[in-house]
Amino acid sequence: MDRAGAGQGIVPAMKNLSGKQIVLGLSGGVACYKAAELCRALVKEGATVQVVMTDAAEHFITAVTMQALSGQPVYGSQWDTRQPNNMPHINLTREADAILVAPASADFLAKVAQGRADELLSLLCLARPAQRVPLLLAPAMNREMWAHPATQRNVAQLRADGAVVLDVGRGDQACGETGDGRMLEAHELCDELISFLAPKPLSGRRVLVTAGPTYEAIDPVRGITNRSSGKMGFAIARAAREAGAAVTLVAGPVHLPTPRGVHRVDVVSARDMQAAVAAAIAQADVFIATAAVADWRPAQSAEQKIKKDGSGQTPQLYFTENPDILAEVAQSERARSGALYCVGFAAESHDLLAHARAKRERKGVPLLVGNIGPATFGQDDNALLLVDAQGATELPRASKHELARQLIAEIDRRTPGVAGKS
Numbered sequence: 001m002d003r004a005g006a007g008q009g010i011v012p013a014m015k016n017l018s019g020k021q022i023v024l025g026l027s028g029g030v031a032c033y034k035a036a037e038l039c040r041a042l043v044k045e046g047a048t049v050q051v052v053m054t055d056a057a058e059h060f061i062t063a064v065t066m067q068a069l070s071g072q073p074v075y076g077s078q079w080d081t082r083q084p085n086n087m088p089h090i091n092l093t094r095e096a097d098a099i100l101v102a103p104a105s106a107d108f109l110a111k112v113a114q115g116r117a118d119e120l121l122s123l124l125c126l127a128r129p130a131q132r133v134p135l136l137l138a139p140a141m142n143r144e145m146w147a148h149p150a151t152q153r154n155v156a157q158l159r160a161d162g163a164v165v166l167d168v169g170r171g172d173q174a175c176g177e178t179g180d181g182r183m184l185e186a187h188e189l190c191d192e193l194i195s196f197l198a199p200k201p202l203s204g205r206r207v208l209v210t211a212g213p214t215y216e217a218i219d220p221v222r223g224i225t226n227r228s229s230g231k232m233g234f235a236i237a238r239a240a241r242e243a244g245a246a247v248t249l250v251a252g253p254v255h256l257p258t259p260r261g262v263h264r265v266d267v268v269s270a271r272d273m274q275a276a277v278a279a280a281i282a283q284a285d286v287f288i289a290t291a292a293v294a295d296w297r298p299a300q301s302a303e304q305k306i307k308k309d310g311s312g313q314t315p316q317l318y319f320t321e322n323p324d325i326l327a328e329v330a331q332s333e334r335a336r337s338g339a340l341y342c343v344g345f346a347a348e349s350h351d352l353l354a355h356a357r358a359k360r361e362r363k364g365v366p367l368l369v370g371n372i373g374p375a376t377f378g379q380d381d382n383a384l385l386l387v388d389a390q391g392a393t394e395l396p397r398a399s400k401h402e403l404a405r406q407l408i409a410e411i412d413r414r415t416p417g418v419a420g421k422s
């Protein structure tokens with residue numbers, strides 16, 4: 001095995017919230033049950049979590065549960081005497097990296113929008129040093145309450161005051177109705193917080209990513225595809241988004257959730273992918289082609305299923321070459337002038353460095369990322385070899401998410417002159 005590949009131990013996954021102090025506030029709502037899972041997820045990511053609950057929240061979940069999950073005593077009252085100076089609203093916020101209120105009820109949003117402070121959670125939201133300690137609110141309520149002009153007015157006011165009001169989910173509600181207003185799931189909230197706290201070196205930049213395989217139809221029920229899972233490309237889209245970029249992800253047929261905040265365009269064939277890339281490329285500063293685009297497609301796709309006729313004769317399939325999306329983009333005026341930075345991927349089975357070098361030349365891209373296909377397809381981890389004009393850099397085996405972050409940092413380092421970068 002050559003450079004980036006097997007034989008290297010997996011670098012333990014970095015915890016995304018290591019060293020972060022998070023105040024997790026719960027106001028009253030059925031979604032409190034998700035706060036338990038959220039607390040666990042935050043702790044698992046390395047955060048120190050201080051839970052603060054309103055009286056209403058304690059009707060839905062106990063402080064005992066939240067204390068056990070956070071490993072810290074829960075606060076619920078501004079009159080709590082456990083703090084030597086008797087000022088929990090000050091002490092709990094001065095060292096915090098963020099306050100996340102989940103669930104944030106309609107009443108709680110109204111309170112914070114008005115600057116009221118008659119219980120500990122709203123009091124500490126008001127008392128936090130607003131320039132330093134961001135406030136994230138995860139609304140949770142019945143759809144009529146969410147849609148009510150009073151709530152929407154409060155949300156607008158909160159945003160104007162600098163709070164981050166997160167999206168709501170859509171679906172079945174505890175009251176039996178269906179619509180907008182569900183609190184996001186615990187893992188979505190955890191991702192939102194990780195993304196919010198991540199440095200933003202790509203802020204103002206636009207990144208276009210292709211990911212996954214393509215599917216080339218032989219007839220209406222059969223086709224040619226490959227074993228690409230799309231995981232590496234989706235991880236790159238997520239990492240670029242976390243780094244502050246506006247991200248469009250053109251995805252072949254894969255079963256992966258869209259990273260939060262990423263604009264996804266689903267495609268099937270190489271030609272669909274080519275069209276989707278062509279439509280988006282003028283708005284991109286960086287193009288990262290991770291997709292495993294089929295090299296060939298059947299010259300003709302039968303309109304009806306090709307039937308076995310019992311004669312023992314096999315159908316003759318003729319192939320035609322697919323467009324090379326990356327090479328086309330890399331030859332464009334914007335790419336050649338340096339306004340668009342192109343990154344290609346190479347999935348090889350052997351001689352990675354030699355193949356990656358050759359592919360970089362052939363595709364005409366400044367950066368080519370090599371990986372060993374059979375060792376990574378469908379896996380959650382990978383190892384990368386970055387080849388540019390200066391030489392080769394190894395990113396040792398790690399989770400695809402971690403590698404994606406490192407790759408984004410490498411791209412950032414190599415693109416000082418791209419529009420939008422200060």
Ligand code: C5P
Nearest residue numbers: 289290291293323324325326344345346
């Ligand atoms: O030639 P090969 O398929 O190995 O090149 C791999 C790189 O080129 C990847 O970045 C892939 O996304 C891109 N590619 C493409 N269009 C093709 C074939 C490959 O964009 N038709």
